[in-house]
Amino acid sequence: MEHDLDKFPLLSYVLHQYDSNHHAPPSTAVQQTLAPSFPLLSDPQIMSPLTQSIPTTITQTLTVLASVGPRPDPLAVSSARSKIAEILQMDSLSPEEAAKEAEIYAGAVRLEEVYDSYEKELSDLEEKLSRVYATEVESLLRSREEMNEEVVKVLKAAEAGQVLERVDLSGQELKFLPEAICKIVGLVSLNISGNNLTFIPDAISKMKKLEELDVSSNSLESLPDSIGMLLNLRVLNVSANNLTSLPESIAHCRSLVELDASYNNLTSLPTNIGYGLQNLERLLIHLNKLRYFPGSISEMRSLKYLDAHMNEIHGLPSSMGRLKKLEVLNLSSNFNNLMRVPDAITDLINLRELDLSNNQIQAIPDSFYMLKKLQKLNLDHNPLEIPSQEVAKQGAEAVREFMRKRWDMIMGEEQQRIGVEAERHGDGSGWVSWGTSMVTNLVSGVSLTVGFGGGSGDGGDKKPGESHFYHQI
Numbered sequence: 001m002e003h004d005l006d007k008f009p010l011l012s013y014v015l016h017q018y019d020s021n022h023h024a025p026p027s028t029a030v031q032q033t034l035a036p037s038f039p040l041l042s043d044p045q046i047m048s049p050l051t052q053s054i055p056t057t058i059t060q061t062l063t064v065l066a067s068v069g070p071r072p073d074p075l076a077v078s079s080a081r082s083k084i085a086e087i088l089q090m091d092s093l094s095p096e097e098a099a100k101e102a103e104i105y106a107g108a109v110r111l112e113e114v115y116d117s118y119e120k121e122l123s124d125l126e127e128k129l130s131r132v133y134a135t136e137v138e139s140l141l142r143s144r145e146e147m148n149e150e151v152v153k154v155l156k157a158a159e160a161g162q163v164l165e166r167v168d169l170s171g172q173e174l175k176f177l178p179e180a181i182c183k184i185v186g187l188v189s190l191n192i193s194g195n196n197l198t199f200i201p202d203a204i205s206k207m208k209k210l211e212e213l214d215v216s217s218n219s220l221e222s223l224p225d226s227i228g229m230l231l232n233l234r235v236l237n238v239s240a241n242n243l244t245s246l247p248e249s250i251a252h253c254r255s256l257v258e259l260d261a262s263y264n265n266l267t268s269l270p271t272n273i274g275y276g277l278q279n280l281e282r283l284l285i286h287l288n289k290l291r292y293f294p295g296s297i298s299e300m301r302s303l304k305y306l307d308a309h310m311n312e313i314h315g316l317p318s319s320m321g322r323l324k325k326l327e328v329l330n331l332s333s334n335f336n337n338l339m340r341v342p343d344a345i346t347d348l349i350n351l352r353e354l355d356l357s358n359n360q361i362q363a364i365p366d367s368f369y370m371l372k373k374l375q376k377l378n379l380d381h382n383p384l385e386i387p388s389q390e391v392a393k394q395g396a397e398a399v400r401e402f403m404r405k406r407w408d409m410i411m412g413e414e415q416q417r418i419g420v421e422a423e424r425h426g427d428g429s430g431w432v433s434w435g436t437s438m439v440t441n442l443v444s445g446v447s448l449t450v451g452f453g454g455g456s457g458d459g460g461d462k463k464p465g466e467s468h469f470y471h472q473i
Contacts, residue, residue: 007119008126009034010133013041015058018051022059036222038133039199046136053132058125061118068114077112080105134201138179148172151181158184170194170214179203193217193237205229216240216260228252239263239284251276258282262307266290274299286310286330291337298322309333309355315340321347332378333358346370354396357381369404371396 005012005026012026013034026034040046084102087093093101150172158164158180166189167181174195181190182203189212197218204213205226212235220241227233228249235258238246243264250259251272257279266288274296282305290311298319305328313334321344329351331338338359346367353376356364361379363386377396384392387402 005122006030008122010038010129011122011126014047014050014054014129017047018054036199036224037202040137040140041133043140045140046133049132049136050129053125053129055125061121065115065118068111071115072108072111077108080108084109134179134203137176148174151178154184155180165189167191177201182206185209188212190214200224200227202226208232211235211255213237223247223250225249231255234258236260246270246273248272253277254279256280258284260284262286262288264288268292269294269297272296278302281305283307293317293320295319301325304328306330312337314338316342316345318342318344320344323348325350327351328353330355331359332356336360341365343367349373352376354378362386364399364403366403366407366410369400369407371400374400 005015009026009030012023012030015023016025025031034041083105087102087105148169150169151174154164154167154169155178163186164184165186167184167187168191169181170191171194174192174197177192177197177200179201182201183206186209187207188209190207190210191212191214193214193216195218197215197220200215200220200223202224203226204224207230209232210230211232213230213233214235214237216237217240220238220243222243223238223246225247226249227247228251230253232255233253234255236250236253236256237258237260239260240263243261243266245266246261246269248270251270254276256277259277259280259282262284264287266285267290269285269290271294273294277300279302280300281302283300283303284305284307286307287310290308291314293308293313293316295317298317298321300323302325303323304325306323306326307328307330309330309332311334313331314337316331320342324347326348327350329345329348330353331341332355335358338356338361340361341356341364343365346365348371351371351374354371354374355376355378357378357380359382361382362384364379374396377392377399379392379399382392386406387399391398391402
């Protein structure tokens with residue numbers, strides 16, 4: 001049985017190409033991890049030097065590892081080492097007797113040392129293949145097209161010792177980014193937008209001082225995990241590519257202030273994105289295929305601008321109200337998918353602009369009047385009932401005033417009901433009940449009590465048009 005090579009994905013892949021009769025292909029999961037880092041692995045001109053780098057002794061190494069059986073348990077090895085040390089220190093045993101006694105435990109230790117020795121060979125070979133790949137890719141791409149003049153100028157300037165902080169290689173029809181660019185010390189801004197790039201090399205992580213990176217309008221299908229090592233990155237533009245996801249490691253870019261991932265094919269955002277990007281102020285994710293926001297988005301406490309129009313958003317997390325600094329929110333054109341907004345949206349106390357047009361929203365939250373800083377509101381092309389279409393077209397101030405009056409009337413009705421109840425009981429307990437009821441309504445949403453509105457529950461059976469207060473307003 002062949003030794004498990006999942007820890008050495010590149011070696012596993014190359015071995016199968018080297019001799020498919022004796023080496024099984026790597027698992028699907030392993031192949032998926034290879035694709036982002038080694039996108040040209042299937043190219044025959046790349047594979048040939050890789051297979052030539054496989055030493056003839058590899059078969060013997062794998063045979064030995066397969067024949068010795070499974071690796072001993074680490075706890076068992078540690079225990080054996082301690083036992084041997086204890087035996088060798090026993091004064092009651094002669095050296096010969098101690099050696100004989102220790103031999104009982106030496107087998108596990110020797111087996112562990114065999115594994116360490118041979119796996120180091122495999123690890124070294126994995127690193128060697130990675131270096132060969134990088135060299136051959138650059139050589140191949142150089143041979144396919146003459147080096148771009150602008151790239152040559154940049155590299156020559158860097159080699160001459162010139163300090164380069166900003167490099168603009170946009171619109172140069174580049175098919176690859178030479179790794180030498182990634183080695184320019186001190187680079188603060190790199191613009192490689194509007195090219196024909198299909199991948200970004202892992203070496204991008206070497207740009208430790210990079211603050212702005214624009215890779216928009218290319219043909220990227222993924223970003224390297226190593227992008228998470230750009231700890232000083234403040235602005236990242238990956239718009240207008242073919243991305244279906246963003247790497248989880250992007251959450252490590254804690255200095256990010258602006259992230260533009262619009263015009264892609266994103267179906268989700270990294271689950272941990274909000275926990276890392278707490279300095280993010282602008283998030284542009286429009287024109288994707290997003291269905292939900294991760295709960296962690298509510299941790300983006302610095303967020304001021306969020307554009308998620310033209311997606312497939314089905315709902316917003318109830319914790320959205322924590323985004324106290326949010327000023328602009330665009331959730332328009334999610335069409336048949338977005339049917340309601342949570343009450344918590346009225347906790348966005350600094351919201352100035354809100355676009356909910358082209359959705360299926362029937363009612364906005366009863367507490368909408370609390371958005372006192374709201375200046376621009378677009379509710380067009382929704383099957384609105386609360387407020388009416390006529391009120392909605394009058395703008396933010398009119399809607400806010402309508403919802404305030406509606407809230408006052410709801411509270412008045414509730415107070416009157418509790419008052420009647422108090423008179424019926426003939427004591428003061430009714431007013432205590434009223435106070436309790438008021439608090440409950442404020443927490444859970446009055447819409448649950450009256451049976452309509454933007455509440456988070458199912459509500460009652462009464463439609464807005466049937467409400468006595470709706471007609472009075």
